[in-house]
Amino acid sequence: MNADKIPDIIIGRLPIYLRALQRMADSGLRTISSQELGEMVGVSAAQIRKDISQFGEFGKQGTGYSIAYLLEKLREILKVDRIxxxxxxxxxxxxxALARYQGFVNRGFKVVMVFDNDQNKIGQHIGDFIIEDTANMIERIKSANIKIAMLTVPAPAAQHIADDLVEAGVKAILxxxxxxxxxxKSVKVQYIDPSIHLQRMTFYV
Amino acid sequence: MNADKIPDIIIGRLPIYLRALQRMADSGLRTISSQELGEMVGVSAAQIRKDISQFGEFGKQGTGYSIAYLLEKLREILKVDRIxxxxxxxxxxxxxALARYQGFVNRGFKVVMVFDNDQNKIGQHIGDFIIEDTANMIERIKSANIKIAMLTVPAPAAQHIADDLVEAGVKAILxxxxxxxxxxKSVKVQYIDPSIHLQRMTFYV
DNA sequence: TAGATTGTTAATCGATTAACAATC
DNA sequence: TAGATTGTTAATCGATTAACAATC
Structure with a gap:
C-alpha cells in the first residue's frame, strides 16, 4: 500500500467503517459481510469491498470479514493503533466540552494540554488540566512532540494560532x-462548524 | 433552478462560500473575483464559477461578483435568509456548549428548546432555556413546527431519539x-464526531 | 458439494479543469 | 478602447457500480 495513491475520499470513509465495527465487536459479533456493513453505514457493498481491498485481502469468500481482524487492520492503516x-x-x-469529552481515548486520542490567552482563565482547572498561557504554546508543543491540535478560539484569532501551531510542528488541526x-500543504485541517453543517441541510428542508 | 438536479457536493460548498463572503462584507469589501474567493476557501476559480452558475448569473465580466448581492443570493438558495x-x-x-453558542443567530439558526431525560437536569437552566423532559419532546416539537434538531445524547440512545424526531416532523438532524x-430518505443527517475527524488526518501524519 | 461472498475488472457515471467567446 | 473576468463548453480526470470468476 502506498499512501500517496490512496484517494482521500477513501481514507475519509475508513473511520466510519471503524466506528461501526467497534460497535459490532462490543455487541459480540464475530464476522460481517460487505453487504451488512454497507447497510449499517449507508454505503454500497461494492464500495466497501473496493475501499478495503486498497490495503490488502482481509476478507474470506463465503464468510465475509472477521470483525476483530478488520478492526485491527483499519486501526493500523489509520494509525490509531496507538494513542x-x-x-x-x-x-x-x-x-x-472537548477537554472533558470521554469519547477520545478508545478512538486513539488524548487531550494532554489546554491553552488560552485570557489571564483570568490561565491557571484554572479544566477537566484534569490546568489552563496554560498561549504565550508558551509553541515551546510546550514542540518539547512534548505533539502533532495534533484542536482549535476552539474565536474566528479572528484562529489564523494566527494556526500559524503558531504549524511552527510548533503540528501536522493535523481540528x-x-x-x-x-x-x-x-503538509498540514491537514478538518473543519467543524455547526452552522455550516446546518446550512448544508436547509436547502433540502 | 431545480433542487433535484443540483449535486449535493455543490450544495455542500455553498455554506463555505457564504461564510467567507460574510467575513469579507464585515471587513468592508464590495466585490470579489472567483479567483480571489477560490484562494480564500481553497477551491479553484473555475469551480467557484461553475458552482454559482448553477443558480443564475450573479457576476459581472471584468469586475467579478458584488459581495452583498452574492451573499443575498446564497442565503436565498440555502434558505438561510430567515431564522x-x-x-x-x-x-x-x-x-x-451548543445552547450557549453565539455563532448560530447570524447564520440562520436559533436554539429554542432543550431536552434531556435525566430527572436531575429537567427544570434546570441552560443558557436562556429550561431543560425539558424528552417524554414531551415529540409533542413540543410538533406544536412548535420545528424542522431542525441537534442530537448530543450518548450513542446508545441516539437512534431511538432520532426515530422520535422523525415522528415529530424534523427534517434535518445534526x-x-x-x-x-x-x-x-426525506430526512437529512449531518455528522459531527471529533474522533472521526481526527482519524481522517492521522493517516497522513 | 452447494451456497455465499470476496476481490477485481470493465463499464458507467459524475465531477473537475482548461480554455475561450462574450461582455462588462 | 484595453483589460479583466464571467459563464459555459468540451475534455479530462476520478469515483462508483455491476458483474463474475475465484474460492472459502
Missing amino acids: WNVALVGAGDMGH NYAPISLNVP | WNVALVGAGDMGH NYAPISLNVP
Missing part, C-alpha cells in the same frame, strides 16, 4: 473556528 | 452522537 497526544487551544464552552485556515 | 428554530436534545457538556443513524 495520540492532542493539544487544545481555546478554553471557552467548546474547549471545556478547527472549530468558523473560518477557512491557510496552512502549508 | 430557523432548532431543538437541542441532550444537555451534557456538548449540549451546554448528530453529535458517534453512531450512524437510520432515517427515511
Whole structure:
C-alpha cells in the first residue's frame, strides 16, 4: 500500500467503517459481510469491498470479514493503533466540552494540554488540566512532540494560532473556528462548524 | 433552478462560500473575483464559477461578483435568509456548549428548546432555556413546527431519539452522537464526531 | 458439494479543469 | 478602447457500480 495513491475520499470513509465495527465487536459479533456493513453505514457493498481491498485481502469468500481482524487492520492503516497526544487551544464552552469529552481515548486520542490567552482563565482547572498561557504554546508543543491540535478560539484569532501551531510542528488541526485556515500543504485541517453543517441541510428542508 | 438536479457536493460548498463572503462584507469589501474567493476557501476559480452558475448569473465580466448581492443570493438558495428554530436534545457538556453558542443567530439558526431525560437536569437552566423532559419532546416539537434538531445524547440512545424526531416532523438532524443513524430518505443527517475527524488526518501524519 | 461472498475488472457515471467567446 | 473576468463548453480526470470468476 502506498499512501500517496490512496484517494482521500477513501481514507475519509475508513473511520466510519471503524466506528461501526467497534460497535459490532462490543455487541459480540464475530464476522460481517460487505453487504451488512454497507447497510449499517449507508454505503454500497461494492464500495466497501473496493475501499478495503486498497490495503490488502482481509476478507474470506463465503464468510465475509472477521470483525476483530478488520478492526485491527483499519486501526493500523489509520494509525490509531496507538494513542495520540492532542493539544487544545481555546478554553471557552467548546474547549471545556472537548477537554472533558470521554469519547477520545478508545478512538486513539488524548487531550494532554489546554491553552488560552485570557489571564483570568490561565491557571484554572479544566477537566484534569490546568489552563496554560498561549504565550508558551509553541515551546510546550514542540518539547512534548505533539502533532495534533484542536482549535476552539474565536474566528479572528484562529489564523494566527494556526500559524503558531504549524511552527510548533503540528501536522493535523481540528478547527472549530468558523473560518477557512491557510496552512502549508503538509498540514491537514478538518473543519467543524455547526452552522455550516446546518446550512448544508436547509436547502433540502 | 431545480433542487433535484443540483449535486449535493455543490450544495455542500455553498455554506463555505457564504461564510467567507460574510467575513469579507464585515471587513468592508464590495466585490470579489472567483479567483480571489477560490484562494480564500481553497477551491479553484473555475469551480467557484461553475458552482454559482448553477443558480443564475450573479457576476459581472471584468469586475467579478458584488459581495452583498452574492451573499443575498446564497442565503436565498440555502434558505438561510430567515431564522430557523432548532431543538437541542441532550444537555451534557456538548449540549451546554451548543445552547450557549453565539455563532448560530447570524447564520440562520436559533436554539429554542432543550431536552434531556435525566430527572436531575429537567427544570434546570441552560443558557436562556429550561431543560425539558424528552417524554414531551415529540409533542413540543410538533406544536412548535420545528424542522431542525441537534442530537448530543450518548450513542446508545441516539437512534431511538432520532426515530422520535422523525415522528415529530424534523427534517434535518445534526448528530453529535458517534453512531450512524437510520432515517427515511426525506430526512437529512449531518455528522459531527471529533474522533472521526481526527482519524481522517492521522493517516497522513 | 452447494451456497455465499470476496476481490477485481470493465463499464458507467459524475465531477473537475482548461480554455475561450462574450461582455462588462 | 484595453483589460479583466464571467459563464459555459468540451475534455479530462476520478469515483462508483455491476458483474463474475475465484474460492472459502
